[in-house]
Amino acid sequence: MKLTFAHLGDYHIAVKALFETLGVDVVLPPPPTKRTMSLGSLNSPEFACLPLKIGIGNYLEALEMGADTIVMVGGIGPCRLGLYCEVQRQILEGLGCDFKMIVLEPPQGRPDRLLRQVRDIIGAQRISRLFDALRLTWSKLTAIDRLNKITLCLRPFEKRKGDITRVYEASLRRIDEAASPKEVQAAAGNARDAMKSVCKTEGRIGKAEDPLAPRIGIVGEVFMVLEPFANCEIEKRLGEMGVIVDRSIYLSDWAVEHVIKDAFRIFRKSKLLNEMAKPYLCHFVGGHGVETIGSTVAYANEGLDGVIQVAPFTCMPEIIAQDILAKISRDLGIPAMTLVLDEHSSDTGVLTRLEAFVDMIAMSKCRRR
Amino acid sequence: MAGSGYLGVDVGSVSTNLVLIDDKGVLQEKIYLRTQGDPIGAVKEGMKRLRATSGNIEILGVGTSGSGRRLAGVILGADCIKNEITAHAVAANYWMPGVRTVIEIGGQDSKIIILRQGTVIDFAMNTVCAAGTGSFLEQQAARLGIPIDRFGELALMAQNPVRIAGRCAVFAESDMIHKQQMGHKIEDIISGLCEALVRNYLNNVAKGKPIEPPVVFQGGVAANAGMKTAFEKELDTQIIVPEHYDVMGALGAALLACEAKERRNGQSSFRGFDALDRHYATRTLECTGCPNHCEIVNISMDDKTIARWGARCTRWDNTGDERNCLS
Incomplete structure (x- = not known):
């Protein structure tokens, strides 16, 4: 079996570690490129959202490279993502691809089901390795998330444009190569020091070094928030404009919420976000609609200078959130902007809006002082 | 007219506008041209006309705006390259x-x-x-x-x-x-x-x-x-x-260039009117370094590369000219 899965930001490193430790051959699709996008949009329904299209592109490229099994997450709607495993399977079958698709459904109080699905992938004899595999995966996942958070805090203060990105990318390669949680820790520790050394300030990480540096939160649909290829590298671009970025979604937090706690029905932090969102939106609208609202309220309470929502074109939950965002923005006095993204050949429009948004925030910050 | 002033250039999809203001922000000269798909040509033509009408005026600072702001910024040696939203807002608020x-x-x-x-x-x-x-x-x-x-x-x-x-x-x-x-x-x-x-x-x-x-x-x-x-x-x-409704983006860019003067210690990176007689060319190449096939735009002055953009990675960043680092 040669297993493959779609890209999601830098998380392929953790997912790859999981399956490889379990003794499964992994065929990693190349990082999403224009070719991925063209393959995806050529073979997808026009009004499907970007996550489906890029996913199709990833699978086609992986199948070309010899993959024969696809792992995909399921879901229970109303976000269309839950349907995409089936849509993608049919599209690929229609193209004459030969493969097997395994769908991991959310456990919803039945951890045994998830376990059984995993056993089906790796075979019963290897299940004993599961604990080690999960430990390594978890260490990589949390290391990636921690490093990303540092990157977002330090990028505005890098000595030379691009330094932080270079260190971050080199560190990811080292985390990818690490064979044990201990090695992951070491790589992450080195990365942290290396990042500090390419910065102008050597203050505490995570604290705003410059009180005038704008702080902007990124909210929105999970794939768009996490995948730089899809969101025009919004984190990097904002960082290079001098903005400290706060991302509302991290997979390690998400995994705790949606896999572990969902499996055992433990109280979830997302409940907190639900509470925050309640004055504006008290229904589950699918996807990250409620989280987008809740996170925006939370960011306003924390005193961030602005919020940018990123959503794929035709995303219903985010369309609902977008209209509500205008009201939160007025009520709580936090500037908010929505970027609806689809297949782009030029980033100019996005860049113009980002620049204008940052200018706007920087100017009002200057004035308040 | 002699003396000194700040230049604002707004390179839009349809029109390219140039505005010259004095250090109090009063509009001295405005030029409205059709871009006609050739932003470099339009900027050169605009500068030629400005030189003809304003003689040997000293340019204290240059700001560019509009969708062609980067290109114009590189050719002119702009001190301030601003998106059109900020530029229009600055101009509107200055005027009213x-x-x-x-x-x-x-x-x-x-x-x-x-x-x-x-x-x-x-x-x-x-x-x-x-x-x-x-x-x-x-x-x-x-x-x-x-x-x-x-x-x-x-x-x-x-x-x-x-x-x-x-x-x-x-x-x-x-x-x-x-x-x-x-x-x-x-x-x-x-x-x-x-x-x-x-x-x-x-x-x-x-x-x-x-x-x-x-x-x-x-x-x-x-x-x-x-x-x-x-x-x-x-x-x-x-x-x-507003009276100059058609060149507000350029006016905003000029005002921003004037404002940015302090940050530059009074120095402008303007290449000068003479630089416009040089030959500017853009060349596109498709990078084959990865499957992304970025379309790299290479801007050259005579035979020297002065700016490059379009790459997603840092591979093409180094052009040897420090001036294009602002953007």
Whole structure:
């Protein structure tokens, strides 16, 4: 079996570690490129959202490279993502691809089901390795998330444009190569020091070094928030404009919420976000609609200078959130902007809006002082 | 005219505008040109005319704006490269301190900017839809055989504006043809089109943002009195069109260049008028370093590369010219 899965930001490193430790051959699709996008949009329904299209592109490229099994997450709607495993399977079958698709459904109080699905992938004899595999995966996942958070805090203060990105990318390669949680820790520790050394300030990480540096939160649909290829590298671009970025979604937090706690029905932090969102939106609208609202309220309470929502074109939950965002923005006095993204050949429009948004925030910050 | 001043250049999809202001921000010279798909040519032509009219004026700073701002910035050696939203807001607030709403409709995009106490607090921009922009109005004027500068005047002569669907340029056009074949008067159709475009603007760009007076209307389309009247009718408020409505982006860029002077210790990176006699060229190449196949744009002055962009990675960053590092 040669297993493959779609890209999601830098998380392929953790997912790859999981399956490889379990003794499964992994065929990693190349990082999403224009070719991925063209393959995806050529073979997808026009009004499907970007996550489906890029996913199709990833699978086609992986199948070309010899993959024969696809792992995909399921879901229970109303976000269309839950349907995409089936849509993608049919599209690929229609193209004459030969493969097997395994769908991991959310456990919803039945951890045994998830376990059984995993056993089906790796075979019963290897299940004993599961604990080690999960430990390594978890260490990589949390290391990636921690490093990303540092990157977002330090990028505005890098000595030379691009330094932080270079260190971050080199560190990811080292985390990818690490064979044990201990090695992951070491790589992450080195990365942290290396990042500090390419910065102008050597203050505490995570604290705003410059009180005038704008702080902007990124909210929105999970794939768009996490995948730089899809969101025009919004984190990097904002960082290079001098903005400290706060991302509302991290997979390690998400995994705790949606896999572990969902499996055992433990109280979830997302409940907190639900509470925050309640004055504006008290229904589950699918996807990250409620989280987008809740996170925006939370960011306003924390005193961030602005919020940018990123959503794929035709995303219903985010369309609902977008209209509500205008009201939160007025009520709580936090500037908010929505970027609806689809297949782009030029980033100019996005860049113009980002620049204008940052200018706007920087100017009002200057004035308040 | 001799002396010194700040230059603002706005390279838009349809027009390229140059503005020269003195150090108090007073407009000395303005040049409005058609970009005609050749931004480098338009900038060169504009500079040539400026040199002809203003003689050997000393340029203390250069600001660029508009969708061609980077290209123009590199060619001129700009001190400040700013997006058109900020530039328009700065210019509107300079011209009318206390402005609360800016409606800007240009050749290819339209924007709304909301200001309070001189600071932008909200904005929106529409670029994906051609309805309501200057290009569409021009195209319709050409189709009807009316010179674009008479469009507004005719609209004002309408007695019974017809209802036209303004949601989409394609629908609007077929609706107009339909109305015209039914025998409606051309003034009524044109006026109806203006009203449709205003509705389209309010629905698709302004989207419920609070449009409070004073409202300033700028950009090339502000020349159209029919559009101004349609806005006034729909919003029930006075619409102010600034004297230099057509070059507000360039004016904003010049003001920003003036403001940026302190940050540069008074030094400008302007390449000088003579540099415009040099040969500038753009060359596109497709990078084959990865499957992304980025389209790299290479800008050269004579035979020297002065800027490059379009790459997603840092591979093409180094050009050897420090000047293009601002952007």
